[in-house]
Amino acid sequence: MSHLDGSIRGGQKPRATLGSIIYSKTFRTIATQVVMAALVVMAGLFLYNNVVENLRAQSIATGFGFLQQDAQFDIGETPIAYNATDSYARAFLVGLLNTLRVSAAGILLATILGFSVGFARVSSNWLLSKVATGYVEIVRNVPVILQVIFWAVVLRNLPGAREAIDFGGFAFLTNRGLSFAVPATDPIHGPIIYACLAGIVLSILGGYLARRHREKTGRYISMLWPSIGLIFGLPALVWLLGGAPTALSVPALKGFNFRGGVTISPEFTALLIGIALYASGFIAEIVRAGLQATPTGQIEAARSIGLRTRFVMRYVVLPQALRVIVPPLTSQYVSLIKNSSIAVVVGYPDLVNIGNTAMNQTGQAVEAIAVMMMVYLTVSLITSTFMNVYNRLVAIKER
């Protein structure tokens, strides 16, 4: 202000008095920030000193040295080899893998459910869309922790192994979890998986070639059936070549429990159902908003040039919807991963549960919580980076 006044009055430079310096905007900006920074640093030092003092008074060792010690507790579900004589670091790793396992399954389930319900909500079928609305309202508005506890109690109150709920002799639901038959191990399984992957790669390649062809000549080649053929046909061919092994490992009642097959623990199942249903409600709303973002005029225009319904969806609605859907979907995925931390209420050994045990055993709360927080920050960051890359692929391309 003072500069302006000066130049109006006669173009001389105003004299820099103490007052004009103190009241000048630059000085105030710098002073405010110096004070802020000083406050932050002082608060940090104060807290740090207190922690060091308090820990010394309670004679708790500081630092991450405890990670090398023996954990001395067992873990119910271990995706990698682990026993009680392994270190805390390895226990944390087991916890992290369990977190990732339940999160990945949860994201898959929530996405499938969420997209189905989202499509149902915009369906022209009045009844279907009302049912979908009811589903969304209920799963979104009941606390996720209540849902997880509810499913845990439901599973725990299922009948025991002797009165198992039988699904045709191939799957059994008991209070010990869901046991189901899987193909008995066979050397051909590896090649079958590779064949399936090759089928996926080939069909992506085929889709790309078909699109190039279409863009050049205007002729549409449907890649739907060839893709299905590649993805399922190739593994089937390898299976036939490998002598078509049909042996199954079927769960069978031995004593008080099922042996054979694969068993999913009730803790995992309860947590998975709880967090996935909760997230699916939010995803459904995101999908609905995305689908409704395309102006009706565009759909009518696409129909008026004779485009078939499924192409209207594929080339007009979906590309625009994904732009709206992907950013909020990312935060739903991240929040699902974070919600998996309520594993501790049902006793599923995720990162937080194991961190909690380690914290209670060693008393090193600061370090144990720091490990948990750093891991979650990293996982959140990686998830959003991946989704941002995908977002850039679907985002509007302005050339």
Place this chain on the structure above:
Amino acid sequence: MKKNLFNSIPQGILTVFVAACLARFAWFLLNWGVLDAVFYTDDPEVCRAAAGACWAVIAEKHRPMLFGLYPYEEHWRLVIMMVIYLVTVVVSLMPRFWNLKLLVPLWIFAVVSIFTLLFGGVFGMPFVPSTDWGGLPLTMLLFSGTVLIGMPVAVLLALGRRSPLPVAKGVSVVFIEALRGVPLITILFVAVNVFPLFLPAGVEVNKLLRITVGIAVFFACYQAEVIRGGLQAIPKGQYEAADSLNLSYWQTTRRIILPQALRISLPAITNHIIAAMKNTSFVIIIGLFDILTATTAVMQDPLWRRYYVEAYLFVAAIYLFFGYALSLYARQVEKWINTGRI
């Protein structure tokens, strides 16, 4: 009717299929929940004999579910407390009562009387420490504490993040992103296990307060991002107009920018407030007896434990009721804003 349900053959099949599933489910609910249900009995054997739901478990156990560990004879205090709380909140939400001469005394009266009733120790009421508080009153306290502490912090964080001062901006960004990247549970662990270590020896802060502040700060980081969205939507002309009137930063913010930003982001703000209510249930992990923890504890009773579905449905209904009430109110506020009434 025909257009919406039967405009083509696949549509018709779909309608019939959905209707059949719905009818099957409704029939089951009717039979289980009403026709075969036991509504009132103090004998679990009666429930065991019935084929349907046992709503009697709620009649039997509603007091420990709703009031947690609070001494049984003192529950009347909590009932009065909840009435005062609800009346205060409902009055404060109605525009016709929006003047400070009424609301300030009302809130002072409400806060003083609520804590007097909860703690006791005066007027012949026995003292009850905050560790024994529980149930629905605790959920209400946690929720209101979260919103009342969290909203101002959220506004400050959002302004900090938009600030031209690099230090203020840096601190806000790091704070918001770090807290949004971790689960609420770890914040609760910090509040319970780590925060006491940060204080000088001999200084103690009430555990319930620490937890409330923890949840509030977590809430504030999410809310700050929502408010930032609102701030970003304010056209530059508004700032320039304020500058041309020679308003200071705080005058501009308080009189021009914030009212508009909060109005724009209102729907998202409401969503997070409802989420905050649901998030209070996370305290089960650190052993506070909110309504969910209390219900889970009550359901350990071997006589009644098999009727857990009814008990959890009751708790879910309470959350649904309050969540629905909040969102109805938010819709009303949006209507008022759009018609220029506020």
